[in-house]
Amino acid sequence: MQITRSSLDTVKGPGDWFTGDVYIDPVAAAPPPSRVQANLVHFMPGSRTHWHRHPLSQTVFVTEGVGLCQRRGGPVEVIRAGDRVLFEAGEEHWHGAAPNRLMVHVALNEGDADDDVVHWLDPVTDAEYAAAPSTGG
Template sequence: MDIRLAGSIATRRAPADAFTGTVWHDPIIEAPAPARVRAARVSFEPGARTAWRAHPLGQTLHIVSGVGRIQAWGGPVREMRPGDTVWIPPGEKHWHGASPSIGMIHLAMQEGLDGSHVTWHVTWHVTWMERVTDEQYNAATEA
Protein backbone atom coordinates (compact mmCIF):
# COMPACT_ATOMS: atom_id res chain seq x y z
CA MET A 1 0.00 0.00 0.00
CA ASP A 2 1.22 3.48 -0.84
CA ILE A 3 -0.51 6.47 0.74
CA ARG A 4 0.42 9.84 -0.71
CA LEU A 5 -0.62 12.68 1.51
CA ALA A 6 -2.36 15.71 0.02
CA GLY A 7 0.21 18.27 -1.01
CA SER A 8 3.07 15.78 -1.21
CA ILE A 9 3.31 15.96 -5.02
CA ALA A 10 3.96 19.35 -6.57
CA THR A 11 1.67 20.89 -9.16
CA ARG A 12 3.40 20.98 -12.55
CA ARG A 13 2.89 23.28 -15.49
CA ALA A 14 2.00 21.35 -18.63
CA PRO A 15 4.60 21.57 -21.42
CA ALA A 16 4.19 24.42 -23.90
CA ASP A 17 4.94 22.13 -26.86
CA ALA A 18 1.78 20.09 -26.20
CA PHE A 19 -0.62 22.77 -24.91
CA THR A 20 -1.78 26.23 -25.92
CA GLY A 21 -2.19 28.57 -22.95
CA THR A 22 -1.59 27.83 -19.29
CA VAL A 23 -2.43 24.34 -18.02
CA TRP A 24 -1.62 22.90 -14.57
CA HIS A 25 -1.28 19.21 -13.78
CA ASP A 26 -1.73 17.54 -10.39
CA PRO A 27 -0.89 13.82 -10.57
CA ILE A 28 -3.30 11.50 -8.74
CA ILE A 29 -1.83 8.10 -9.55
CA GLU A 30 0.69 6.45 -11.83
CA ALA A 31 0.30 2.87 -10.60
CA PRO A 32 3.34 0.58 -10.93
CA ALA A 33 3.23 -2.46 -13.25
CA PRO A 34 1.39 -4.69 -13.68
CA ALA A 35 -1.29 -2.05 -13.04
CA ARG A 36 -1.73 0.44 -15.89
CA VAL A 37 -3.98 3.16 -14.48
CA ARG A 38 -2.91 6.79 -14.65
CA ALA A 39 -4.99 9.73 -13.42
CA ALA A 40 -4.50 13.46 -12.92
CA ARG A 41 -6.41 16.60 -12.05
CA VAL A 42 -5.83 19.06 -14.91
CA SER A 43 -6.63 22.78 -14.69
CA PHE A 44 -6.99 24.81 -17.89
CA GLU A 45 -7.04 28.59 -17.73
CA PRO A 46 -9.54 30.30 -20.08
CA GLY A 47 -8.58 29.66 -23.71
CA ALA A 48 -6.07 26.91 -22.85
CA ARG A 49 -6.22 23.59 -24.69
CA THR A 50 -4.29 20.49 -25.66
CA ALA A 51 -2.81 19.84 -29.08
CA TRP A 52 -4.49 17.18 -31.21
CA ARG A 53 -3.73 13.79 -29.63
CA ALA A 54 -4.70 10.12 -29.36
CA HIS A 55 -4.40 7.60 -26.51
CA PRO A 56 -3.54 3.94 -27.23
CA LEU A 57 -6.11 2.62 -24.72
CA GLY A 58 -8.50 5.57 -24.69
CA GLN A 59 -9.09 8.23 -22.08
CA THR A 60 -11.87 9.22 -19.69
CA LEU A 61 -12.44 12.84 -18.67
CA HIS A 62 -14.66 13.85 -15.76
CA ILE A 63 -15.39 17.58 -15.60
CA VAL A 64 -15.07 18.96 -12.08
CA SER A 65 -15.63 22.69 -12.61
CA GLY A 66 -15.88 25.40 -15.24
CA VAL A 67 -16.76 25.06 -18.91
CA GLY A 68 -14.74 23.03 -21.39
CA ARG A 69 -14.60 22.22 -25.07
CA ILE A 70 -13.75 18.95 -26.82
CA GLN A 71 -13.61 17.81 -30.43
CA ALA A 72 -12.94 14.53 -32.22
CA TRP A 73 -11.28 14.84 -35.64
CA GLY A 74 -13.96 15.63 -38.23
CA GLY A 75 -16.66 16.18 -35.60
CA PRO A 76 -18.24 19.25 -34.03
CA VAL A 77 -16.77 21.16 -31.09
CA ARG A 78 -18.77 20.07 -28.04
CA GLU A 79 -19.19 21.86 -24.72
CA MET A 80 -18.47 20.10 -21.39
CA ARG A 81 -19.80 21.13 -17.97
CA PRO A 82 -19.34 20.00 -14.35
CA GLY A 83 -20.51 16.43 -13.81
CA ASP A 84 -20.09 15.46 -17.49
CA THR A 85 -17.98 12.38 -18.19
CA VAL A 86 -16.47 11.82 -21.62
CA TRP A 87 -15.02 8.53 -22.94
CA ILE A 88 -12.56 8.95 -25.80
CA PRO A 89 -11.98 5.60 -27.59
CA PRO A 90 -8.49 4.20 -28.24
CA GLY A 91 -6.72 5.92 -31.11
CA GLU A 92 -9.37 8.64 -31.59
CA LYS A 93 -7.74 11.93 -32.63
CA HIS A 94 -9.10 14.67 -30.37
CA TRP A 95 -8.38 17.78 -28.32
CA HIS A 96 -9.91 19.33 -25.23
CA GLY A 97 -9.56 22.43 -23.09
CA ALA A 98 -11.30 25.35 -21.43
CA SER A 99 -13.80 27.70 -23.02
CA PRO A 100 -12.51 31.08 -24.23
CA SER A 101 -13.76 32.99 -21.15
CA ILE A 102 -14.11 30.34 -18.40
CA GLY A 103 -11.45 27.96 -17.12
CA MET A 104 -12.07 24.22 -16.71
CA ILE A 105 -10.82 21.51 -14.38
CA HIS A 106 -11.16 17.82 -15.20
CA LEU A 107 -9.95 14.48 -13.94
CA ALA A 108 -8.12 12.64 -16.73
CA MET A 109 -7.87 8.85 -16.53
CA GLN A 110 -6.06 6.55 -18.95
CA GLU A 111 -3.92 3.42 -19.04
CA GLY A 112 -0.32 2.95 -20.11
CA LEU A 113 0.38 0.36 -22.82
CA ASP A 114 3.42 -1.90 -23.26
CA GLY A 115 5.63 0.05 -20.92
CA SER A 116 4.44 3.44 -22.19
CA HIS A 117 4.09 4.56 -18.59
CA VAL A 118 6.79 7.16 -19.01
CA THR A 119 6.17 10.18 -16.79
CA TRP A 120 3.35 12.45 -17.94
CA HIS A 121 5.54 15.28 -19.11
CA VAL A 122 7.30 13.04 -21.65
CA THR A 123 4.47 11.09 -23.27
CA TRP A 124 1.59 10.92 -20.77
CA HIS A 125 0.34 7.83 -22.63
CA VAL A 126 -0.52 9.89 -25.64
CA THR A 127 0.54 10.43 -29.23
CA TRP A 128 0.88 14.19 -29.64
CA MET A 129 -0.01 15.74 -32.99
CA GLU A 130 -0.36 19.24 -34.45
CA ARG A 131 -1.66 22.20 -32.48
CA VAL A 132 -5.34 23.09 -32.57
CA THR A 133 -5.73 26.23 -34.67
CA ASP A 134 -7.62 29.26 -33.41
CA GLU A 135 -10.17 28.64 -36.17
CA GLN A 136 -10.76 25.06 -34.95
CA TYR A 137 -10.92 26.15 -31.30
CA ASN A 138 -13.31 29.06 -31.95
CA ALA A 139 -15.79 27.06 -34.07
CA ALA A 140 -19.38 27.17 -32.87
CA THR A 141 -20.07 24.62 -30.14
CA GLU A 142 -22.80 22.00 -29.98
CA ALA A 143 -24.46 20.83 -26.77
Protein backbone atom coordinates in the same frame (compact mmCIF):
# COMPACT_ATOMS: atom_id res chain seq x y z
CA MET B 1 -3.82 0.25 2.09
CA GLN B 2 -1.33 2.86 0.98
CA ILE B 3 -1.60 6.60 1.60
CA THR B 4 0.55 8.88 -0.51
CA ARG B 5 0.89 12.30 1.02
CA SER B 6 0.83 15.17 -1.41
CA SER B 7 4.44 16.04 -2.04
CA LEU B 8 4.55 16.78 -5.76
CA ASP B 9 4.32 20.33 -6.99
CA THR B 10 1.74 21.42 -9.50
CA VAL B 11 3.40 21.40 -12.92
CA LYS B 12 2.77 23.85 -15.75
CA GLY B 13 1.75 21.97 -18.88
CA PRO B 14 4.46 22.09 -21.54
CA GLY B 15 4.01 24.27 -24.62
CA ASP B 16 4.47 21.34 -26.98
CA TRP B 17 1.33 19.71 -25.49
CA PHE B 18 -0.88 22.73 -24.71
CA THR B 19 -1.89 26.18 -25.93
CA GLY B 20 -2.32 28.66 -23.07
CA ASP B 21 -1.91 28.19 -19.33
CA VAL B 22 -2.56 24.64 -18.14
CA TYR B 23 -1.56 23.15 -14.77
CA ILE B 24 -1.31 19.47 -13.87
CA ASP B 25 -1.52 17.67 -10.52
CA PRO B 26 -0.85 13.92 -10.47
CA VAL B 27 -3.66 11.91 -8.86
CA ALA B 28 -2.74 8.27 -9.45
CA ALA B 29 0.11 6.28 -10.93
CA ALA B 30 -0.51 2.70 -9.92
CA PRO B 31 2.59 0.51 -9.52
CA PRO B 32 3.24 -2.27 -12.08
CA PRO B 33 1.68 -4.39 -13.32
CA SER B 34 -1.07 -1.75 -13.38
CA ARG B 35 -0.72 0.82 -16.15
CA VAL B 36 -3.42 3.23 -15.00
CA GLN B 37 -2.72 6.88 -14.34
CA ALA B 38 -4.85 9.89 -13.53
CA ASN B 39 -4.14 13.61 -13.50
CA LEU B 40 -6.14 16.62 -12.37
CA VAL B 41 -5.74 19.17 -15.16
CA HIS B 42 -6.58 22.86 -14.73
CA PHE B 43 -7.23 24.79 -17.96
CA MET B 44 -7.33 28.58 -17.74
CA PRO B 45 -9.87 30.32 -20.04
CA GLY B 46 -8.97 29.78 -23.70
CA SER B 47 -6.34 27.10 -23.02
CA ARG B 48 -6.47 23.66 -24.61
CA THR B 49 -4.53 20.54 -25.45
CA HIS B 50 -2.97 20.00 -28.82
CA TRP B 51 -4.52 17.33 -31.01
CA HIS B 52 -3.54 13.94 -29.60
CA ARG B 53 -4.56 10.28 -29.37
CA HIS B 54 -4.28 7.50 -26.80
CA PRO B 55 -3.48 3.88 -27.64
CA LEU B 56 -5.99 2.55 -25.06
CA SER B 57 -8.58 5.37 -24.92
CA GLN B 58 -8.96 8.22 -22.43
CA THR B 59 -11.75 9.27 -20.10
CA VAL B 60 -12.02 12.82 -18.83
CA PHE B 61 -14.37 13.74 -16.00
CA VAL B 62 -15.10 17.46 -15.73
CA THR B 63 -15.03 18.58 -12.09
CA GLU B 64 -15.36 22.33 -12.51
CA GLY B 65 -16.16 24.99 -15.08
CA VAL B 66 -17.02 24.85 -18.76
CA GLY B 67 -14.91 23.28 -21.46
CA LEU B 68 -14.78 22.24 -25.07
CA CYS B 69 -13.77 19.03 -26.78
CA GLN B 70 -13.67 17.68 -30.30
CA ARG B 71 -12.77 14.50 -32.11
CA ARG B 72 -11.10 14.93 -35.50
CA GLY B 73 -13.82 15.47 -38.11
CA GLY B 74 -16.60 16.01 -35.56
CA PRO B 75 -18.21 19.13 -34.11
CA VAL B 76 -16.80 21.01 -31.14
CA GLU B 77 -18.84 20.01 -28.07
CA VAL B 78 -19.43 21.99 -24.86
CA ILE B 79 -18.72 20.05 -21.65
CA ARG B 80 -19.60 21.05 -18.09
CA ALA B 81 -18.96 19.91 -14.52
CA GLY B 82 -20.27 16.38 -14.07
CA ASP B 83 -19.82 15.42 -17.74
CA ARG B 84 -17.73 12.37 -18.61
CA VAL B 85 -16.13 12.07 -22.06
CA LEU B 86 -14.68 8.85 -23.47
CA PHE B 87 -12.24 9.22 -26.35
CA GLU B 88 -11.87 5.88 -28.12
CA ALA B 89 -8.48 4.21 -28.59
CA GLY B 90 -6.61 5.92 -31.42
CA GLU B 91 -9.23 8.69 -31.79
CA GLU B 92 -7.56 12.03 -32.52
CA HIS B 93 -9.06 14.72 -30.27
CA TRP B 94 -8.48 17.78 -28.13
CA HIS B 95 -10.07 19.26 -24.99
CA GLY B 96 -9.75 22.45 -23.01
CA ALA B 97 -11.45 25.44 -21.45
CA ALA B 98 -14.10 27.65 -22.99
CA PRO B 99 -12.84 31.11 -24.02
CA ASN B 100 -14.49 32.78 -21.02
CA ARG B 101 -14.37 30.04 -18.35
CA LEU B 102 -11.80 27.84 -16.67
CA MET B 103 -12.25 24.08 -16.81
CA VAL B 104 -10.83 21.37 -14.56
CA HIS B 105 -10.98 17.67 -15.34
CA VAL B 106 -9.59 14.38 -14.15
CA ALA B 107 -7.88 12.62 -17.06
CA LEU B 108 -7.81 8.82 -16.76
CA ASN B 109 -5.40 6.95 -19.02
CA GLU B 110 -3.90 3.51 -19.37
CA GLY B 111 -0.53 2.78 -20.90
CA ASP B 112 -0.21 0.07 -23.51
CA ALA B 113 2.26 -2.83 -23.35
CA ASP B 114 5.07 -0.41 -24.31
CA ASP B 115 3.95 2.06 -21.59
CA ASP B 116 2.78 4.55 -24.24
CA VAL B 117 -0.06 6.68 -22.88
CA VAL B 118 -0.41 9.53 -25.38
CA HIS B 119 0.82 10.57 -28.82
CA TRP B 120 0.92 14.36 -29.22
CA LEU B 121 0.12 15.90 -32.60
CA ASP B 122 -0.29 19.43 -33.99
CA PRO B 123 -1.74 22.41 -32.08
CA VAL B 124 -5.45 23.17 -32.37
CA THR B 125 -5.64 26.23 -34.60
CA ASP B 126 -7.45 29.38 -33.53
CA ALA B 127 -9.97 28.75 -36.35
CA GLU B 128 -10.65 25.19 -35.10
CA TYR B 129 -11.08 26.48 -31.54
CA ALA B 130 -13.33 29.35 -32.67
CA ALA B 131 -15.75 26.85 -34.28
CA ALA B 132 -17.14 26.09 -30.81
CA PRO B 133 -20.81 26.78 -30.11
CA SER B 134 -21.71 29.39 -27.52
CA THR B 135 -21.13 28.29 -23.94
CA GLY B 136 -23.98 30.41 -22.65
CA GLY B 137 -22.04 33.38 -21.31
